[in-house]
Amino acid sequence: MKDLLIITNYFPPETGAASNRIFHLSEGLQKHNFNVSVLTPLPNYPKGRVFKDYRGRFKQTSVENDITIHRLWIYASNSKNKLLRLIAMLSYSFSLIWFFMWNKIPETVVIQSPPLLVAFTSVLFLRSKKRKLILNVSDLWPLAGLELGALKKNFSYRILEKIERFNYKHADLILGQSDEILTHVKSLYSKKEIFLYRNYPDFKAQAPNQEIQTSEKLKIVYAGLLGIAQGILKLCEHLDYSKIQLHIYGAGAEQLAIQYLIKNKPELDIIYHGEVSRQELHSVLTQYDITIIPLLNRIYGSVPSKIFEYARLGMPMLYFGGGEGETVINKYELGWVANAGDYAELNTVISNLDRSKLSLKNRIKIQNIAFTNFDFNIQLKQLIEVI
Structure with a gap:
């Protein structure tokens, strides 16, 4: 068996797209004769506090599904304070350096990026002619931070750009979740070896088997991180509720603000269900008419993994994020799109939505499209050929 190490900031029992993506990758490689x-850090995301069962530990090593998992100390924080978030990233970087010093590192290493500093630490200390470094780029930082308004073009931004370029330069292979990411990498290093690695899910999905009993109001559901990038609070404030009811599942930085809004504006037809397991979520999602996938701003390089996950469930989608994600929705006829940030157009699209496309027949069609075009195992086998 070929030894392979994956370095990531997110891993189960943490929830979310990043955690699921790396879990499926590790499990898939293990099944294909990789050791x-x-x-990963001690679990802390998205609450910004180490989970109860892991507190008071500097390190924990366990074997789960034949995968050895080393969980390292981190100063956990999801504070909006940039200094505290920097300290959190640096703390994990120091834990990684400590681990590199005292442990034998395999010749093949997959490094998740972002966070840039964690990827930089790994690339800096592990680059070697005898070792193959594979950088898995899921978002283009610092560019995404600039588009979100979290960063400004100043000295700090230029430092982050240099770190980004260092990481690309010294990686032997770069995996990108979108064509836009790979285009960006190629614009910087034209000869760099690249591979399109989409965030395809790997789970058994039941076939849609009954018509949804659509009420007078359209039941729209959002499930996922309640973070700044998703802009769920702003979405709640700008939707026209005369014809819809919005259901929300998840947790994150905007959770309390959303709950406060619901409490103080009961005229907004919003129901917050809290956070549920991924398995439970798959069961409840199919009860709704349509899912919504929003981004606060169009983010270059971003293709939300929810697109592929919901398609596998046979769920019609309303995409409100622009960019390559919009292209995927339109190309495969998975639902409807509205221009990112244009809430007037979003409400118009919802108001004029063709309800016949919410039928059982169309849900089965969407699921079959996913089975044919978004197959995790086919993509994994292609990846193994270049590893």
């Missing part, structure tokens, strides 16, 4: 180990 996989994972380096």
Whole structure:
């Protein structure tokens, strides 16, 4: 078996797209004759506090599904204070350096990016002619931070750009979740070896088997991180509720503000269900008419993994994020799109939505499209050929 190490900031029992993506990758490689180990912080995301069962520990090593998982100390924080978030990233970087000093590192290493500093630490200390470094780029930082308004073009931004370029330069292979990411990498290093690695899910999905009993009001559901990038609070404030009811599942930085809004504006037809497991979520999602996938701003390089997950469930989608994600929705006829940030157009699209496309027949069609075009195992086998 070929030894392979995956370095990531997110891993189960943490929830979310990043955690699921790396979990499926590690499990898939393990099943294809790789001896996989994972380096990750003690679980803390998205609450910004180490989970109860892991507190008071500097390190924990366990074997789960034949994968060795090393969970390292981190100063956990999801504060909006940039200094505290920097300290959190640096703390994990120091834990990684400590681990590199005292442990034998395999010749093949997959490094998740962002966070840039964690990827930089790994690339800096592990680059070697005898080792193959594979950089898995899921978002283009610092560019995404600039588009979100979290960063400004100043000295700090230029430093982050230099770190980004260092990471690309010294990686032997770069995986990108979108064509836009790979185009960006090629614009900087034209000869760099690249591979399109979409965030395809890997789970058994039941076939849609009954018509949804659509009420007078359209039941729209959002499920996922309640973070700044998703802009769920702003979405709640700008939707026209005369014809819809919005259901929300998830947790994150905007959770309290959303709950406060619901409490103080009961005229807004919003129901917050809290956070549920992924398995439970798959069961409840199919009860709704349509899912919504919003981004606060169009983010270059971003293709939300929800697109592929919901397609596998046979769920019609309303995409409100622009960019390559919009292209995927239109190309495969998975639902409807509205221009990112244009809430007037979003409400118009919802108001004029063709309800016949919410039928059982169309849900089965969407699921079959996913089975044919978004197959995790086919993509994994292609990846193994270049590893």
